[in-house]
Amino acid sequence: MLNVGIINITGYAGSEIARLVYSHPELNLVSATGRSKAGQYLDKVFPHLEKINIKIEEELSDNVDFVFSALPHAASAEKLSQYVDSGIPSIDISADFRLKDLETYEDWYDIKHPRPELIPQATYGLPELHRNEIKNSKLVANPGCFPTGGILSMAPAVQNDLVEELIIVDSKTGISGAGRTAKEAFGFSELNDNCAAYGTKGHRHQPEMAQELNFLGKNKVKVLFTPHLVSMTRGILGTNYGSLKKDLDEKEVLELYKEFYKNEPFIKIVSAPPATKHTWGSNFVYLYPYIRKDTNTLVVISALDNLVKGSAGAAIQNMNLMQGFEETMGLGALPVYP
Amino acid sequence: MLNVGIINITGYAGSEIARLVYSHPELNLVSATGRSKAGQYLDKVFPHLEKINIKIEEELSDNVDFVFSALPHAASAEKLSQYVDSGIPSIDISADFRLKDLETYEDWYDIKHPRPELIPQATYGLPELHRNEIKNSKLVANPGCFPTGGILSMAPAVQNDLVEELIIVDSKTGISGAGRTAKEAFGFSELNDNCAAYGTKGHRHQPEMAQELNFLGKNKVKVLFTPHLVSMTRGILGTNYGSLKKDLDEKEVLELYKEFYKNEPFIKIVSAPPATKHTWGSNFVYLYPYIRKDTNTLVVISALDNLVKGSAGAAIQNMNLMQGFEETMGLGALPVYP
């Protein structure tokens, strides 16, 4: 059994990692921190985790052999670096090690990176694109929830040079993506029965998508990303658009996507619009690529659970790869529907 | 036109008063305060109120002829008292002037009343029970949202001595009743798709219901009140139980309720279970009284919009009475459904 620790278990990413760790046959959650809630038992904060009988601490205990950090950016790099320095394998849920270009990071996050020298050794944790690097990495940067859908949607198209430079990613996210911190704008009465865009001046997940898609293709792409808050707890639906460079029919594009992801345990290529709720609580991603002949456009719709494949589930999948476990271990439960 | 002011327009009660004032042909909203948002234009805080072109202030301006206070308890009495002292007619949305017995107030609210000598001149603002006193009052205590449903449900039964001493009020409220202040427990992800009781040690609306029902009957009643948060924005459904003292059939009880409320413009006695959504945005209350013969119990189900008849709409209705306007003025819009 591997002893794992979770830094900042008191947010939704941290608590979801704890839920999945509990179901994993090779993991043992031995320690967890949570800023304002240190000293409390976990089940006071999250009654659904009552079976995990631990007290939230100020610092992780010494017997931890694997660390997940669910702190916000900057704070995460700072805290995690001590484990990285000690050679303890780690996964960072924050954005600190996702962007390879320091300047891009510092521009978009408007902050000095606390440990820029660690960036080169970090691996972007999307197994569908970087499986082998993840297996050999000690520091994995878990992808953002929106980029997971956006990159997986367009990767086959970009690698096969199917689309023009401009890619539009129009995403609809459940509110849990906004985190657990109390804010007036995230109150139930504000968001229930409501829908709005945000981040219209530029959202930090945009450079992350651009980076990964540009690793793949010969020709540069630009991403225009518009996130929207919709009135649900979990799930991200992404509608991804790219103008086709050449004629292609729907069957061809479906086959091409199926081929690209043929060995992927969590990717399902479907031929009808997927719904986020069919992924609830699971690590699956649905991708529905289709062609609109009248405007010669490729549209790819993606559906996933932002807290699982968009966060905690991806972290477990990455940890499995890093530790040499079966990649799907602990991630076998079906979605809970309805 | 009457110049009105709203103290603390930045909560849901205050903003709902503003919405209704705008539609009222005799009212002009000339001034409004809002603690942390003073200096901002109203439409920055509430875009739906953009037609009301005012700036939120620290203090109400001098040209106000009628005051609504939507401050929390204690703060409300303190601030309102200056208007009461100046003879300006006022409605207090808070609980400060609802309870006639000072000790009961200070016990349940765990606070010293800032202006106890004003309590005797305040009228409990439920027109269905106190219409004439309201007409002659300068200070009206707007009822709590739960008591409005509970009292209206059981008043005919208590006055006619139909039920035993114990009255159970089991209420299900939309989340807007919790106010607009940011709290972790009221975040969308916490409350969406969720249901829980609260205030199980005793909720402050209980003595208010007991007070009003005991004014009516010859025999004392006791109220057991259990509020629940349900996953909706507006609406309170109350399920009110009383053991019958004597045999009564459903027709008789329906007739008795219809008779009791025969001149009431906002009370509808119905013979099937009402739904909160049928009151959305309106001042109506549905009451469905029925008998369960097998246990000899009277059950009365009430449905209302907690922000209208449970708060701002009642305030407008009371103001109409105090000012000698038509009682229903400004309250004629139908519920918005679905």
Add this chain to the structure above:
Amino acid sequence: MLNVGIINITGYAGSEIARLVYSHPELNLVSATGRSKAGQYLDKVFPHLEKINIKIEEELSDNVDFVFSALPHAASAEKLSQYVDSGIPSIDISADFRLKDLETYEDWYDIKHPRPELIPQATYGLPELHRNEIKNSKLVANPGCFPTGGILSMAPAVQNDLVEELIIVDSKTGISGAGRTAKEAFGFSELNDNCAAYGTKGHRHQPEMAQELNFLGKNKVKVLFTPHLVSMTRGILGTNYGSLKKDLDEKEVLELYKEFYKNEPFIKIVSAPPATKHTWGSNFVYLYPYIRKDTNTLVVISALDNLVKGSAGAAIQNMNLMQGFEETMGLGALPVYP
């Protein structure tokens, strides 16, 4: 007072027209039909309309001077034509008279048009584009809910030749747009906490948007429209994309939109992302145009209530114009929020 009739009052468009007719000072609802519910009193079907004391009939009564038809397409043209033939002014909520090109209609709706010879005398009921024609028309085709947002969003850009040929309209609609008819796919448990695209093979509102935008510009545009169901009852948020033909900054585009809509009573140009809930129950449309310099794209976000400006409210606005009433009459109530 004008005597109005509503054909098919038992759907959400029909009942919403009834709600607005009730608040209109010059209208009197004298007759209404509803297929399976003929013979029932209106309040049995819609308790919130209890104040409108009418019985649902098989056919409209003879004293009707103005007709709203909320029947589905084809059925609507067939039924309405008798009133059109008699010279009674009418508004068709269905799609039957929206498309000027018969072939386009018959292709997209896969049906023979029952009265094609009436198409030329029908006016597309978007007052912001066709105010004068509407004033002089006896038959108005009320726009579709999605086209209302899409056309209003892009009309200033197309007329000023700002954007390239391809316009992407990515819309998120509340479920009431799907109507009231019982279907497994529209059950609460299926759609709550869920999000999905539909109509991905081509939605019938696409040619409607293309038609109206192409009336405006010198250069032809093509519309790619993707509708999505989100977990809310009312509201449509549209995210509309067009590649800019020339450099333009945000201020210029805001000014240009403000100028275009400067006399419009229901259009609000805003400089921050609007939310659908701020239009709940009202006839307002929010438009937020902005530029993404990094991809040289114009994005316009629109928010409206699909049952009001997207349907019944637009019908009242059109009727006001046709009858010579004040355009905003009966549409003055503020949105109900939260």
Add this chain to the structure above:
Amino acid sequence: MLNVGIINITGYAGSEIARLVYSHPELNLVSATGRSKAGQYLDKVFPHLEKINIKIEEELSDNVDFVFSALPHAASAEKLSQYVDSGIPSIDISADFRLKDLETYEDWYDIKHPRPELIPQATYGLPELHRNEIKNSKLVANPGCFPTGGILSMAPAVQNDLVEELIIVDSKTGISGAGRTAKEAFGFSELNDNCAAYGTKGHRHQPEMAQELNFLGKNKVKVLFTPHLVSMTRGILGTNYGSLKKDLDEKEVLELYKEFYKNEPFIKIVSAPPATKHTWGSNFVYLYPYIRKDTNTLVVISALDNLVKGSAGAAIQNMNLMQGFEETMGLGALPVYP
């Protein structure tokens, strides 16, 4: 591995059994029926069950060693009886074998029982009360969702003779309890943001609660049951009231409940109001018993997932007992929150 079959997999109870069967290490789903959907692959109906690669059939195949029936009442007894006659162990999710008294069944369900002679050999499947009988039974009647909460809430009180004759069970259920069949009243727009009571003339789960509670106590109790639909997908919150016969304080009642359920793997006795969402997808029941001294009443609040402990999870738990598996097998996943 045990080969199991599910009759009527196409409703929410049937599909939830399938989800749990998939996670159970000793079960193999080999056959499933579903009335109107026979011939379709399961993942066309329920995409979240795509991993279970079976075709829906008209009749169960012959290799089934254990049967779950999720048909409606009457149809269920009729279909199941052939398996019972063949000695195949079976669990009936419907109400057909819950009531021991034939007349009570035929009165409340207004139907002739198709196989009344089987009633005596059926066991009421609440392991907390009937564990040993279930172990030795070949036909188990899975409890209703509401009775599960109501009986578990009041069993310790009734057995210890703490409360007077009248027990009030006020329950709030998520909409999935209404099933998957398309009905106008269960459309999203009708139920979203809404709350209403139903079954006010008497709901069929009432005699079930009365039966089980009266097996326990020396003194007869009567149950007054009021179910309510609230705007969520899963979960039942029950608020259960009984007047105390003697003085008792909160600590005593908590201890008494903890003692009663001390060996129960799925019952959690808590000392603060539980929330339904903390049980989402899991077999746990939270019980919060407390005393209201001012009215001398015992209140017990219960929270559970209506589709798990209220239906499919209880069925798996019962099957485990009948087959001699570990009682908690396949039910170990934590609730999914938020």
